[in-house]
Amino acid sequence: MKKYFVTILALFLVTFTWVRCAKNLPVDSDGLLITTRAQCYVSNFELLGADFQTVRTAAAVIDTTAQTINAVVMYGTDLKNLYPQFSLVSDAKLDPKITGKVDFSDLANPKKWTVVAGNRIVKKTYTVYITVQPKP
Amino acid sequence: MQRKYLSLISVMLVLTFLYSCQDKEYSVPLGKTGLNNDCIKRTLGPNIVGSNIEFAYAMALPATEGKITSAQVTASIAGATGTYLENRSFYTNSSGVDVPITVGSPSVTTDVKTMVTFTKDTCAATLRYFYTIPEAARGKTVTFTFSATATNGQTVTYQMGPYPIVKMDMKLDLVATDNKLMYLSIADLALYDAPTAAASPTKIDLVYLYRNIAGITFTHALVSPAASPDYLPGVTLPTGLTNSTKMSKTWALNDQNLARLQYGVYIDDVDFTAVDFTNAPNYVINLKAQAGAWIETADGKYRAYIYVNAVNNTAPSMTISIKRYTMK
Numbered sequence: 251m252k253k254y255f256v257t258i259l260a261l262f263l264v265t266f267t268w269v270r271c272a273k274n275l276p277v278d279s280d281g282l283l284i285t286t287r288a289q290c291y292v293s294n295f296e297l298l299g300a301d302f303q304t305v306r307t308a309a310a311v312i313d314t315t316a317q318t319i320n321a322v323v324m325y326g327t328d329l330k331n332l333y334p335q336f337s338l339v340s341d342a343k344l345d346p347k348i349t350g351k352v353d354f355s356d357l358a359n360p361k362k363w364t365v366v367a368g369n370r371i372v373k374k375t376y377t378v379y380i381t382v383q384p385k386p
Numbered sequence: 387m388q389r390k391y392l393s394l395i396s397v398m399l400v401l402t403f404l405y406s407c408q409d410k411e412y413s414v415p416l417g418k419t420g421l422n423n424d425c426i427k428r429t430l431g432p433n434i435v436g437s438n439i440e441f442a443y444a445m446a447l448p449a450t451e452g453k454i455t456s457a458q459v460t461a462s463i464a465g466a467t468g469t470y471l472e473n474r475s476f477y478t479n480s481s482g483v484d485v486p487i488t489v490g491s492p493s494v495t496t497d498v499k500t501m502v503t504f505t506k507d508t509c510a511a512t513l514r515y516f517y518t519i520p521e522a523a524r525g526k527t528v529t530f531t532f533s534a535t536a537t538n539g540q541t542v543t544y545q546m547g548p549y550p551i552v553k554m555d556m557k558l559d560l561v562a563t564d565n566k567l568m569y570l571s572i573a574d575l576a577l578y579d580a581p582t583a584a585a586s587p588t589k590i591d592l593v594y595l596y597r598n599i600a601g602i603t604f605t606h607a608l609v610s611p612a613a614s615p616d617y618l619p620g621v622t623l624p625t626g627l628t629n630s631t632k633m634s635k636t637w638a639l640n641d642q643n644l645a646r647l648q649y650g651v652y653i654d655d656v657d658f659t660a661v662d663f664t665n666a667p668n669y670v671i672n673l674k675a676q677a678g679a680w681i682e683t684a685d686g687k688y689r690a691y692i693y694v695n696a697v698n699n700t701a702p703s704m705t706i707s708i709k710r711y712t713m714k
Binding site for chain 2: 300301302326328330331351353383385386
């Protein structure tokens with residue numbers, strides 16, 4: 251009986267030590283997994299109006315080398331109340347976070363967002379240029 | 387010892403199974419005796435002044451015990467004109483159609499009480515009650531007491547409510563026409579032509595226009611008189627129109643009361659107070675059917691939701707329905 255007890259206790263201790271010594275997976279301040287992925291780019295960009303419908307006249311042009319996004323929006327678009335949506339490469343995140351409406355009305359000072367790669371080391375800042383469809 | 391216990395457990399298990407598998411004797415359930423009643427509210431969504439709250443009131447007693455003599459409803463606030471209790475009982479036939487059978491004389495409403503006296507020898511009926519919400523009930527709650535009496539001397543009652551009556555107003559199917567009935571007053575919930583708008587310019591909150599401009603999508607628009615002239619192309623505003631109405635465009639917010647489509651979505655009083663008009667523009671263009679706009683009048687007195695029921699590009703016009711909430 252004593253032999254069984256000692257064996258079980260030993261097994262338990264080994265398991266406990268093994269679990270405790272397992273390396274914790276790294277997470278960032280947002281609780282997101284930090285991976286080895288170094289890719290860092292925007293794959294798609296959408297711009298929605300207050301009615302959550304697109305205000306683009308065509309697909310946004312994303313230049314991953316120049317790190318720019320150019321979007322032409324419809325005539326009459328209310329630039330103060332837009333919801334931008336970024337699609338990023340896997341594991342990447344956006345800084346600052348988009349939490350609601352964004353005011354794009356200051357066209358002279360375009361908005362900037364930084365894409366942070368999965369490894370949280372590579373960072374690229376994208377500038378979003380908005381052009382309003384001209385009045386004919 | 388161990389074997390003894392095992393035998394005992396086996397016997398107990400067998401007994402349990404035997405008992406569980408026994409058939410229970412079935413007996414036809416007995417119906418309730420005496421006069422009974424029940425009631426359901428048939429209408430959904432906010433209770434708006436001028437519209438109906440509909441109930442179905444059911445009452446019955448065994449045929450051997452007597453027949454129903456009368457049914458009545460007492461509302462805590464007297465209903466407006468149009469309030470009545472059906473004198474017909476409905477049943478649904480095999481095709482799903484509600485078929486009426488007259489069971490009593492037309493209802494008589496006296497102040498808060500609406501009554502039907504039965505003229506048919508009937509021991510079971512379901513009567514519908516339509517309460518037209520009066521102005522006096524706005525912002526209050528209303529309760530209903532349904533009751534029925536039978537020849538055996540019994541009386542039953544059923545309480546319904548309280549139901550809150552919303553503060554908002556509603557106006558359905560206003561037709562705005564380009565260059566004619568194009569001036570919208572939220573205070574009046576009406577559309578005016580230019581001469582009428584000029585007579586009371588402070589009441590005009592929005593201008594309707596339709597423009598088919600090559601190269602851009604303008605089409606149907608609601609624009610504040612104070613908006614940039616860029617959004618009022620070809621419009622000469624009557625003198626004195628200066629209101630700047632804040633607007634927030636929506637899509638597919640198909641309020642059931644306004645749209646009368648298949649969607650079970652209702653805009654209630656609280657929704658008006660929750661809208662954020664910070665940095666809101668004073669125009670919306672490119673409106674289509676099922677689009678809409680939350681608006682706040684320049685003086686902040688009213689907030690409203692304008693729903694676009696239909697648009698016509700051939701004879702430029704737009705059918706709109708409005709829910710309006712008084713803020714102050």
